[in-house]
Amino acid sequence: MIQGMSVLLILAGLVFFAAGSAGMLRFPDVYTRLHALTKADNLGLGLVVLGLILQAETAAFVIKLLIIWALVLVAGAAACHLVAQRAWSRFGAKEER
Template sequence: MIDVLSILLIAAGLVFFAAGTAGLLRFPDVYTRLHALTKADNLGLGLVVLGLLIRADALAPMFKLVLVWALVLVAGAAACHLVAQRAWTRLDGEDRS
């Protein structure tokens, strides 16, 4: 039963990764692309980590998985902010509406 649940969670995470990639390719502007990518990737990675957590046999690998997920969340938010800020400053001479 644990194997099936783990596979389902990991597969759901991969579906969210694919949806984020599709959003990155299909949405019209940088802000909607960033929104789709960061939301889908954060949830996708969370589901993959959860699927792997229930398979972990010790506390150390569990801690490492959660730490990696937390670091990716922080790095993704920082990168998204930097890209959005750069896109905003490039619009200085253009109409922002």
């Protein structure tokens, strides 16, 4: 039962990763691409981590997975902000004129 739930969570996470990657390739501008990529990847990683937590044997492994997930969330948000800020300073100001 737990093994099946774990596999379903991991597969759902992979579907979200694929959707985020497809959104990054298909959406027209940098802001919608960033939105699709960060949202889908964060949810996808969360589902994969939950699936792996169900298979964890020790509490230390669970804590490591949660720390990795938190670090990826923070790094992804910071990188998305930097890319969006750079795009705005480079292209956004020209569009308003």
